[in-house]
Amino acid sequence: MGRREKLLARIRNNPKGVRFEDLTKLLEWYGFELKRVKGSHHAYTRGCHNLIVPKRKPHLHSYVVKDALKILDELLEDEEDG
Numbered sequence: 001m002g003r004r005e006k007l008l009a010r011i012r013n014n015p016k017g018v019r020f021e022d023l024t025k026l027l028e029w030y031g032f033e034l035k036r037v038k039g040s041h042h043a044y045t046r047g048c049h050n051l052i053v054p055k056r057k058p059h060l061h062s063y064v065v066k067d068a069l070k071i072l073d074e075l076l077e078d079e080e081d082g
Contacts, residue, residue: 004029008072015065020055023068027051030072049075 001009007026011018024042028034032044032051040055049071053064 011065012069015062015069016059018060018065019058020053020060023053023060023065026072027053027068030075046075 004026007022007029011022011026024034024044027044030046032046032049035043035045037043042053042055044051044053051068051071053060053068
């Protein structure tokens with residue numbers, strides 16, 4: 001299991017304790033690009049998937065993390081199928 005998989009597993013196990021830096025690192029590993037920053041809101045995109053990640057310390061809101069995991073699951077499922 002590589003670093004990418006370990007980080008994904010850690011985020012899945014505790015979506016309430018995820019730091020902004022960890023989630024953005026994971027998104028970038030899976031091909032998301034930072035399109036714009038407006039205030040504390042960072043907009044990431046990959047294809048038709050868009051995700052706004054508000055920078056918050058010490059941890060992100062769990063709904064942001066769950067949305068990101070949902071998008072990543074869709075992408076991983078598409079990669080397995082195609």
